[in-house]
Amino acid sequence: MKLSEVTLSHHYADLGDVFGALVAPTPFSQPQVIDVNPAVLQLLGIDPNEKSEPAWAQLGCGAKLFNGSRPFAMKYTGHQFGVYNPELGDGRALLLGEIETGGQRWELHLKGAGKTPYSRFGDGRAVLRSTIREYLACEALYGLGIPSTRALCLIGSDERVTREKIETGAMLIRVAESHVRFGHFEYFFYTKQLEALRTLIGITCQRFVPGTEGLTTGEQAEALLRFTTRRSAELVASWQSVGFAHGVLNTDNMSIIGDTFDYGPYAFLDDYDSTFICNHSDHTGRYAFEQQPGVVLWNLNALAHALSAFISVEVLRDCLEQFEPAVSEAYAHRMRVKLGLAQEEAGDQALCADLLQLLQQGQVDYTLFFRALAHYRGERPASALLDLLKPAHHSGLEQWLQHYDRRLARENSDTRERNRAMLTANPKYILRNYLAQKVIEAAEEGDYHPLRTLRQLLQSPFAENPEHEVWASAPPESGKRLPLSCSS
Template sequence: MTDKKAMIDIGWNLDNSYAQLPETFFTKQAPTPVRAPELIVLNAPLAASLGLNAKALQSPEGAAVLAGNEMPEGALPLAQAYAGHQFGYFTMLGDGRAVLLGEQLTPQGKRVDIQLKGSGRTPYSRGGDGRAALGPMLREYIISEAMHALGIPTTRSLAVVSTGQPVTREKDLPGAILTRIAASHLRVGTFQYVRGAGTTEDLRILADYTLQRHYPDAEPGAGANRYLVLLQEVIKRQAALIAKWQLVGFIHGVMNTDNMTLSGETIDYGPCAFMDTFDPNTVFSSIDSQGRYAYVNQPYIAAWNLARLAEALLPLLHEEEEQAVKLAEGAIGAFTDLYHEQWLAGMRAKLGIFHMEEEDEALIEDLLKMMKNHQADYTNTFRALTFNKLEDTPLQGTPEFASWYERWQARLGRQQESWDDARELMRSSNPAVIPRNHRVEEALEAAEQEGDYSVMQELLDVLAEPYAHSPEQAEYAVVPKGSRPYRTYCGT
């Protein structure tokens, strides 16, 4: 067994509030030990922010904890139960390959989940092996940390360890475990599960827990329904989140209700990717043959998912079902305007516009239409506008772009802020780099096939400051010509 002092030196400060909820919500489940855990990558800055000792985590004792071979002091491992609409079809689910060790209480007073993903079978594995391959775990590490650097609410990745044993998919692949950090793993699907498998009192307990954990300041006024407030607050956060996705061209790929958090964080980086050439109908996921989760559909799917949350909350919204439905519909009806306001404000910032004018939306939509028609790169077009390097976009030289550019310049001229102010706003709103698909694949291939993690580390370093616009980032903004349509896979 691991020396107890070595475990304490890591800095664990675990609590287990979720384990105090009704046992219907979870199953106590320890991770399945692995053969030869080895630390592949550690997020030292994140470790420090959690109050953890990065050096201790890099030790064999630390790797043993990150692999699930040893339990840190204070851990009460469990697998959470939840349900979900997957591609529109309702299914009872749960953590089929993940275990929640507990909740770390950080030096900043935050409470965050510590979860091991790929840690072995659970009662919710549905015939699966409960394991994960190295490639998908490294992929989640790269994309989630890139999202964090872009300022988008997301789960974080603390570490990836290899297990020393293969997982069998189409072929044998090296196994790995990801340590995921989240504000919580409460999902729309958690409420769907409790509505179906629990009592109304169970549902109330879950809603109260969610309010206390994520919305402690959202207390309703006199006579207001606190569960309606919960629904409204989740809707606000999701509207803001999806707008941020759209503004950077991020496509989640599998927006099932079990992949939508109550905290408003992005979760479960399976077949996700960032769009290169702008096309609203872009789909990367190999399993999304109908385009349900295409880029253009993400706001609509978010509203659909939130409607499922509202359905689950109906018994708490009002004792009379008809009145409960009216309250739910009113709350869901606000999503579209909330999202649109966030998206429009973000697009204005991307164009250096500080204040609202009625024709702004037409200016934005006309630019996007030109980008689609001329197959312009989404990120690099805004980058070219930011630095007035119009030769870097295929829009340059076209009559419609010349006309649009004049309109844009006139619009900037009508605001009090200077061009320098506008460009600084654009610099901070338009990333120089995103996790380009070919760069991510290059890093994963080097790691999986050659055991070379330097390519991934260089990519992570570049992605850590996406708004720096440094000379070193220039080569990571290049999109190879003639690349084939990109396809992603869920990694399970």
């Protein structure tokens, strides 16, 4: 499909003004195309060769609309840092409409598009820094096999925007199967708009929860809560396995279908630290890395409360009780795969926990260690692994490797095959914050080549790409724990 042939439908906007407001974008006067993502073009059924079309500059900033588009600001609320905020909604983003291709429907969401009725005191803009971070993070998580929104294109400008400092404005088009958040359900519940809540439950089930057609609203709500609980459990388990910290897991940043959603002050772990806090606004550590499973469960409780008009307390409890076992099972499976273990044994959890404790005590780079372990063949000395630890921790690693060797022996697997499998589970390239900062600084000087290079590497994070070895390096000390705020 050519870019000029793209025609959007607008199922969500058709629900009416109870669900949001029609709003015209506020375009940039001099938009600049920074990048168009060929992988997402292909996902949407658009010819990847169309990435060079001049029309992207206008389409990507709202100066020109796709055929059929009716830009719509969605209304929702949510709990932020545990406190309910009734004033939320799309304050700087617009749902442009939906592309239907290959039996799927993909929503296009323009971020940074200007003020809406839900902007409160905001300017409705996004800045280049935060937009680059989201653009890359979408592809990083997706490349790791973790459900995520995607990013279609990134548009820059000379427009001045004030955050912690004066920056330039930017926009991106986010792509997702759904932009419905936990907070959408909270909005209708707390404002006592139960018919709208019933409609939202019905349309969400119709699209994403098989076998719910013809059920009562209560039965649909239960099926939806079980679906979202399972998806959310699998999502947070996948974050923990790759060392991803979201940073601001408010209920308005939680996707009802279990996508990673609303990238802000996120970070991938460098040195392993279970207590890591990536958001410098998180003074209590509510969203620390190790707290993420518990916070997701807290958010699911908030969602369950929003559905309580249609589901009994006993059923709500039963739905939520599936979360912890689902997280444990999904995390254990992912960690066994990272360790090259095809079979399950009772001691695997302890083996994994002992390794993480060793990594934490030794301040060992999480990604580099597991990538090196994917090459391990029982050699002594295990130089590639020992080199990642300070000498004081070498004996601890040797003891752990002895346990690991005995565990691998019981697998009775081919070493080369195990290594190959582990190399597809332990990435070489991740979106470290110092790399994102390097790309941002180049882009601020008008050089977008580093951004495109990193985007391509993150889309294939398990490939060796030896010519790009520098992008797989550990950060310098100055590149660790970079301060990140919600405006990131």
